[in-house]
Amino acid sequence: xxxxxxxxxxxxxxxxxxxLVGILTVYPFIYLASVSVSNVSAVExxxxxLLPQGFNLSAYQRLLQDPDIWISYKNSIIxxxxxxxxxxxxxxxxxxxxxRKRFRGKMIFTFMIAFTxxxxxxxxxxxxxxxxxxxxxxxxxLIVGFAISAFYVILLRTYFQSIPDAMExxxxxxxxxxxxxxxxxxxxxxxxxxxxxxxxxxVGRWNSYFWAMILLRDDSKVTLQVLLKxxxxxxxLSDQIGLVGDFGAINSETFIYATIVxxxxxMLILYPFVQKYFVQGIMVGAVKG
Numbered sequence: 001x002x003x004x005x006x007x008x009x010x011x012x013x014x015x016x017x018x019x020l021v022g023i024l025t026v027y028p029f030i031y032l033a034s035v036s037v038s039n040v041s042a043v044e045x046x047x048x049x050l051l052p053q054g055f056n057l058s059a060y061q062r063l064l065q066d067p068d069i070w071i072s073y074k075n076s077i078i079x080x081x082x083x084x085x086x087x088x089x090x091x092x093x094x095x096x097x098x099x100r101k102r103f104r105g106k107m108i109f110t111f112m113i114a115f116t117x118x119x120x121x122x123x124x125x126x127x128x129x130x131x132x133x134x135x136x137x138x139x140x141x142l143i144v145g146f147a148i149s150a151f152y153v154i155l156l157r158t159y160f161q162s163i164p165d166a167m168e169x170x171x172x173x174x175x176x177x178x179x180x181x182x183x184x185x186x187x188x189x190x191x192x193x194x195x196x197x198x199x200x201x202x203v204g205r206w207n208s209y210f211w212a213m214i215l216l217r218d219d220s221k222v223t224l225q226v227l228l229k230x231x232x233x234x235x236x237l238s239d240q241i242g243l244v245g246d247f248g249a250i251n252s253e254t255f256i257y258a259t260i261v262x263x264x265x266x267m268l269i270l271y272p273f274v275q276k277y278f279v280q281g282i283m284v285g286a287v288k289g
Contacts, residue, residue: 029264036060036258040251059258063231069262071220072227075139079223080205080266083143087201088194090148091156096182098153099160110154117150130215141215142208152197159193160186195274206267228259 003011030050035043039054047053063069097103098110121129126145127136135141163186171181187194209225216222222230232255 032257032260032264036254036261038254040254043251043254056254059254060262062255063258063262066231068219068227069224072222072224075221076206076224077266079139079142079208080202082139083146083205084198084202086143086147087149087152087205088198091152091197092182092187092194094148094153095156095160096178096186098157101165110157113150113153117154127214136215137217137221139216139221142212145211145215146204146208149201152200156190156193156197159190163189199271199274202270203267224263228263232256232259 027050031048034050034052035048036059037055037057038048038052039056042048042053094113098106098113100106130136130141130145135144167185168181171185176184207225208223209229212223213226213229216226
């Protein structure tokens, strides 16, 4: 079919707007990376606006030579892997029964779960609960304390409801129980939604900062975000650091941007593997109420 003049104009405008949004989204990352490897003099003059000016890896050398960086990286990866696995497992276990029509009292449980989306536990009582059970100053407090999200339970429940009931009925005729039905029918069909939810959980785990700063006291247990905040504060106290290694000088701005790049890399690596499921998983789970 030939496109009408209005459709062509709409396509041009739409392409322009989306291109502009894409540039505005990507530019901060390019700018951060450029400043982090530019010469100090160019950064101080404000000469860096897109591409690097010169080449200086002193900020990265300063970061990677710090043994605390690797300890905090290990803690963050443990929190990311174990925490996300716990999040996804509990979300599936909660969403599947809530999606079944035969589950008695599902409306009550759904209301109780949704209630926590608007009325959350206050900060001090939550901390006292963590402390009472001896979970403070450990990664377990962050894994258990934030083990499930009500919003993602509702989202995955809606996705499960979009799967035809006939598939479950045919499996029951063949003698399958609920565990087999969930594992062999619903989970394979729900990979897009589970992948999207896993990405959200993983990003939240990786970027968790406030409660990690409150609950983790030992330097050997802090996560990357907490350590980077500490390093950035230390750098802001001094305007300049002298020669580092064989690369030259760095200033606080260069160092801060290098820390941001270091903290962003894992999520940039993870996203391409789940990107193909992202839109499909969210949209299908949001269609049926």
